[in-house]
Amino acid sequence: MTTCPRAAVLAMLAATAIGCAACAIPATSGGTPARRDAVSHRPLAAAACPAVPLPVSPPGLRAAAALAARFAAAYLTRPPGQSPAGWLARLAPMVTSQLYAVLARTAATPALWPRGQPYATAAAAAVRVRDLAAGSVILSVAVRVRQAGARATTTTLALTVVSGAGGWAVYDVEPATAGNTG
């Protein structure tokens, strides 16, 4: 029996999941050379895998990617005058209760909110699928951050997004390069 490799599934999703302007979703081999499950970029003939059981539907993946793009931008945006409480309030509707608790502890840490910090605006530039499982997706989100008086920089985050009764929610946010090979 011929089975579709996981890489082929991701490649196929890449072809079907492109949705919003902020989140073109090319298949990717991930953010670091340490990853061992590189994904093929070759186009996949539809007939090769006629019925692939996907752990996440293409509409579901589009919703997850859109949420990840919104969250990543809000996470890295620091409008002038915004308080930690305001930052937290923007993120709250998008996250799991467990991640909310982590963000709340972050918001309550004065050292992370220095006085006179230059404000920054951020926008998701690209969203890539890093891994799929039933009910959860890991997305790599490249974010362009513009600070007053400085050149724009790109920060790439790894966002794990999970589906629950209330729809998709961000479960974790980490630097895309963070991990250990064991």
Next chain:
Amino acid sequence: MTGHGAVRAGLAAAAALLVLPVLLIAAAARIATQEAAACTAQPAPAPLALAAIPARYLALYQQAGQEYGIAWEILAGIGTVESDNGQSDAPGAHSGANSAGAAGPMQFGIGGAAGNTWGGTPVHPASEQTGGYGIDGDHDGVVDVYDPGDAIPSAARYLVLHGAPGDMQAALLAYNHSEAYVTLVLAWAARYAAGGVQAVAAATSPACTPAAAGPLPAGIAGKVLAYAEAQIGKPYQWGATGPAAFDCSGLVMMAYRAAGIDIPRTSQAQWAYGRQIPASQLRPGDLVFFAGADGTITAPGHVGIVLRLGIMIDAPTTGQDIQIQPYGPAGLTGYTDPAAAGT
């Protein structure tokens, strides 16, 4: 113990063993590689053990076995070969040292050819940090190489720090660099355990490792371990922090997050963050670090959560699911208590 021979009673025991069927000894020597269906971490004593081992020694073997996850009959095998379970009058058994510098019922090195594996003087206050393997097992404030209450748990600890229970053969070889010694200890163990060779094989099999984990502790450690144990069987995935898969440091971070404690993301940062602790102060839920595949001894690339000394739960590497497994000294960096960071 390393670098010394068995005392006279041990030689007598060896002579007695020569009458054992060859097959029994050969089977015992293969214990480390045998598959065992059932797991009884601490088998019942056979009649011979009840008759030949002084009651205090038998109780201490069983207590240390339970505490360190070592089959008690292995400790009894060592104690028999080394000092006839404290009944030998050979030099070094009760005072001084034998010609190789070994002392006490478990014949730890206190100097000479045997080196000083006990650490410090043979009898020293428990408050003294010597860096040796001797511990105050009976909590009387003194670390006494001649006291079986200290020597027997110290021997169990030595074995764990040299690969037991996962690789008992290697641990025993570290205890005394002699294949014949290992065979002798295992043969005695097989005579002491109800169920014989099969019981020893079962008790030293990997299948026994999870069963030896014991109940969860209270407080933060209990939450950390409950979370980690609930992830057993999920796959390792580089860069993943759950809920479907984890890498080693991702599992550790999320286990502590489940207990309401935020720690850094990678093993290198986690090592730098937590308060480092010696093995003697290790508690369940503490973290154990290794050089691993992408790190070094000083910037460790692998981390697990300690269930107890020598046993951890971790997300090993690609192709290996989250599991409870023994660990040894290979590549070991050290331990931290993340809940006590900065203290």
